[in-house]
Amino acid sequence: MDIFTTMQDERGRLSQSEIRIADIVLNDFEFAVNASIIELAGKADVSPPTVTRFCRRLGCESFSDFKVQLARTAYVGMRYLKPEPKSIAPADVAQDIITKAQNALFLLHRGLDVDAIERAANRLAGAEMIYAFGSGGNSSMIANELQNRLFRLGLRITASSDHSMQLMMAAAAKPTDVLIGSSFSGRNAELVRAFMLAREAKVPTIALTQSGSPVANAAEITLPVDLPEGDNIYRPTSTRIAYLAVVDILASLIAYRIQPQATVTLRRIKQQLVTHRDGDDRQLLGD
Amino acid sequence: MDIFTTMQDERGRLSQSEIRIADIVLNDFEFAVNASIIELAGKADVSPPTVTRFCRRLGCESFSDFKVQLARTAYVGMRYLKPEPKSIAPADVAQDIITKAQNALFLLHRGLDVDAIERAANRLAGAEMIYAFGSGGNSSMIANELQNRLFRLGLRITASSDHSMQLMMAAAAKPTDVLIGSSFSGRNAELVRAFMLAREAKVPTIALTQSGSPVANAAEITLPVDLPEGDNIYRPTSTRIAYLAVVDILASLIAYRIQPQATVTLRRIKQQLVTHRDGDDRQLLGD
DNA sequence: GGTTCCTGCAAATTATTTTCTTGATACGTT
């Protein structure tokens, strides 16, 4: 898949010299992409042929192929190997945030359970009514987002961030409905209770949360999002972007499943928004 | 900055042969990163030295340096050169969405007006009251997000997606307050009206929108987000992720500006959330 | 007509890979 992961996975099967090479690449990425095979060999105290063999073992054609692979994934993948130095100058803060966001997406993609997403999409596409639950700023945004995306496809959906309402709705839901809930921490006890209630009534449940968490265990289908949260308390956002991406994937899959219907509804909504604005037909749906 | 942009910028100053090389690289990126200088030269009908000179002109050390640079930006940058082939298989949809999201972040970063963001952050950090406006699903999410992020820093802020309320609030705002509004399309006429009203009363205004648009023109400070929107009507999300990132940057900068105060408030909020849950202190703020 | 710049050729340099060999380790046999 990507060369960094491969290096970590293969580490156990490498020889001493090769481990030295791997460590240098991992620790001083900047050096590695720019170095020639001779320089890299020199730094690792091995001979150039060993480096070639190392590259081959990792599944690359040649040393230069290895460098290209490295450079390719690295743009996104490298920073999570290092902590954050950086200053608080605006440009650095911006770069840091954007890199972290890209990283979150990268990691999300790597850990994505495509199968579970597909099952969830099928369930949602066939639901008579959808309840989207989430609380506390982050997850309530996700619930709203689900509503925002799915109602456009002609699905019946309501979002709620209110625990009491969630419980009542869960109790009122029917087996032909679907309950989908989000929890970043996976420890939202009220959401767990809502899931339990729904399951008793045979209502399908989908959780968007950390795998292995209470919320994950309470739901029938879990869409896991497992990211290392940075320790900077001011910035919980990169995780949220990953969640949004999952919602996006989900909504797209559902859209493809119910396409004919969705296109019609979508056009109707669009029509309405556009005429209400200024007639420019190239506008987005919703502002 | 990045090699693709450089190639496009320099295109006018290149010779015939060099333009041929550039076109091959731009059109067949996959080939270019894997080819040797000889293969690339062959395909462009030039001699290898010409390729070397081409690389130098673009600011690279050597041909291999060029390839590394190419591979580096390309992981993120390449797809926006091509339309989307792909299938609707879940794995492909997921990859497509994630790539597009990363791309949006990449492009955002490239076009970011750091200076404007800094000015906006300063304004917001010093505001007595902040009004965050946005309507229509996408922008209303941004307004909510602003509230969600900034109230944690101890700022006074309210978000509204209701046009009538927005107008009334704009009319009631004082010069020591700040109005910040978001519009993806830049054509939200009601938001423009709110900005006008605010400006008459000398209330500072900040717009998060497409540059050059009516909304952008109506605001005092514009934080431009200019992304080519993909034409798949089912997916307006990548743009949203870019907007979220801007909010994140803004919130971080503000946090650094008012740090002592923010830490205290943050701790108080955290305390409350944590005790209400299950006592695990390592939890995120908000779920 | 001169200058400048592009370009390819060939040579030189440099980088990379292959081949061959040595040394080390592990395993099975007596």
Next chain:
DNA sequence: AACGTATCAAGAAAATAATTTGCAGGAACC
């Protein structure tokens, strides 16, 4: 336990391939 064999890692040197440099012819533009 001692020996022999197989296997593998790893470097040296050679071969190969790739890249760069120097130079000169030629085109375009003053």
